[in-house]
Amino acid sequence: MGYVTLVEIFKHPITQKYLRRSGVHHAVNVTEIAYRLASERKENPELATKAALLHDMGHFEWYREGKWDYDEYRRHDIHAIKGAERAHKLLIRLGENRVKAKEIAIAILLHTDSYLPFSVKEFRTPLQQIIYEADEMDELPKGGHHYLQMENEEAIERLTSIDQKIQEVSDKLQSN
Numbered sequence: 691m692g693y694v695t696l697v698e699i700f701k702h703p704i705t706q707k708y709l710r711r712s713g714v715h716h717a718v719n720v721t722e723i724a725y726r727l728a729s730e731r732k733e734n735p736e737l738a739t740k741a742a743l744l745h746d747m748g749h750f751e752w753y754r755e756g757k758w759d760y761d762e763y764r765r766h767d768i769h770a771i772k773g774a775e776r777a778h779k780l781l782i783r784l785g786e787n788r789v790k791a792k793e794i795a796i797a798i799l800l801h802t803d804s805y806l807p808f809s810v811k812e813f814r815t816p817l818q819q820i821i822y823e824a825d826e827m828d829e830l831p832k833g834g835h836h837y838l839q840m841e842n843e844e845a846i847e848r849l850t851s852i853d854q855k856i857q858e859v860s861d862k863l864q865s866n
């Protein structure tokens with residue numbers, strides 16, 4: 691089983707379909723923040739960045755008169771559940787290791803608790819906490835971060851650079 695890169699995940703038609711909806715700009719920003727936090731905290735940057743890239747792929751669009759209806763969205767939101775499921779299916783399809791795919795899916799499931807009747811704040815693992823914090827750091831009021839655009843070319847460039855950094859770290863670990 692080969693290593694699955696962020697760029698491979700990003701280019702897949704399923705990722706393209708769902709990240710177009712929830713915002714490529716936000717997905718890439720959160721991935722970069724998650725990389726930084728994982729490096730600072732000595733957590734696994736591969737799992738953190740994959741979960742960050744896909745964390746919002748479960749979003750639905752709630753439009754009313756051509757605009758996103760934020761209140762309507764709040765009422766029906768299960769994006770973390772959908773996202774965890776979609777991400778897991780996609781990763782397995784791409785040949786991801788099953789243990790990693792599960793960890794990534796759970797980090798997506800718990801990246802927010804706004805859809806749950808209780809808080810998961812005290813129960814997040816350090817990896818899950820990174821996705822939660824990275825997402826918060828890129829959030830804009832009224833879901834504005836979902837509207838910001840980014841060309842695929844720029845997204846691929848930025849994700850390639852993260853893929854390379856992760857590769858360098860793992861090469862270094864292996865040569866030690």
Ligand SMILES: [Fe+2]
Binds near residue numbers: 746
């Ligand atoms: Fe998000």
